[in-house]
Amino acid sequence: xxFIKLRFYPEWEDIFLIRNFIIAFLSQKIADxxxxxxxxIIASELMENACKYSATGExxxxxxxxxxxxxxxxxxxxxxxxxxxEFKKIxxxxxxxxxxxxxxxxxxxxxxxxxxxxxxxxxARVRYEGHSEITYETRDDIHALLENTKNTKMNxxxxxxxxxxxxxxxxxQKGEVNGN
Amino acid sequence: MAINIPxxxxxxxxxxxxxxTVVLEGEIDQSNPxxxxxxxxxxxxxxxxxxxxxxITGLEFLNSAGIKCILDxxxxxxxxxxxxxxxxxxxxxxxxxxxxxxxxxxxxxxxxE
Numbered sequence: 001x002x003f004i005k006l007r008f009y010p011e012w013e014d015i016f017l018i019r020n021f022i023i024a025f026l027s028q029k030i031a032d033x034x035x036x037x038x039x040x041i042i043a044s045e046l047m048e049n050a051c052k053y054s055a056t057g058e059x060x061x062x063x064x065x066x067x068x069x070x071x072x073x074x075x076x077x078x079x080x081x082x083x084x085x086e087f088k089k090i091x092x093x094x095x096x097x098x099x100x101x102x103x104x105x106x107x108x109x110x111x112x113x114x115x116x117x118x119x120x121x122x123x124a125r126v127r128y129e130g131h132s133e134i135t136y137e138t139r140d141d142i143h144a145l146l147e148n149t150k151n152t153k154m155n156x157x158x159x160x161x162x163x164x165x166x167x168x169x170x171x172x173q174k175g176e177v178n179g180n
Numbered sequence: 181m182a183i184n185i186p187x188x189x190x191x192x193x194x195x196x197x198x199x200x201t202v203v204l205e206g207e208i209d210q211s212n213p214x215x216x217x218x219x220x221x222x223x224x225x226x227x228x229x230x231x232x233x234x235x236i237t238g239l240e241f242l243n244s245a246g247i248k249c250i251l252d253x254x255x256x257x258x259x260x261x262x263x264x265x266x267x268x269x270x271x272x273x274x275x276x277x278x279x280x281x282x283x284x285x286x287x288x289x290x291x292x293e
Binding site: 015041044052111113122125 | 192
């Protein structure tokens, strides 16, 4: 089954490149472009979060096709413990109730709010538009994501946040390029 | 009054307004799209009459920060005005995201395919 692992520095301009790589790769390998695009939206929103909240080091995206129509992926990055606590609260809110209703409520909250509320909108979008189940893990050991990072100041306030996504994919006409 | 705002490019995004239509094209994926979308929508809002089209048929990607900018425009527009969002239903994200946006004010936010 298909497997992608990308290790990158969480920099905003790279999101565009990785998103387009995911679209091109999935649409050639397992699905039509519409499905590949849906997965890429999930990845893009999560990469944006990684860029905004990474404290140091690298980020890693792993995408695995578990069965013909089941996709799991994860994004890991190093962030401050306070960001993880905030993420937990937001995810609890996002995972409550029907996905569409939650997305609508998060849109209402985002109106007139500061940019912080956009994070909530992004996760609600991942759940509803991505047809996804969102979970997470945390780890104290940040060294695995510091392999290529020089001059890193070690800090007890940092942890690895691993956001895990389960979704499906409808196998389609590979290589179809119309529509997204 | 017609809404005429010249075409401007911001990285992969192109925005302009012509007549009664506001057009968003390309990819809105910047970290702070409000820096160019807020003034653009503010100007469009001041020039619009009782209705405006938002044409996103050429918009390939919109991040959640961009969705927030559209939401702000829709909810802050002149009272009793109508917005018709012109979408490309072949683009799945437009169907899923815009349907939810429309549900916020079904009477005054309409969809055209």
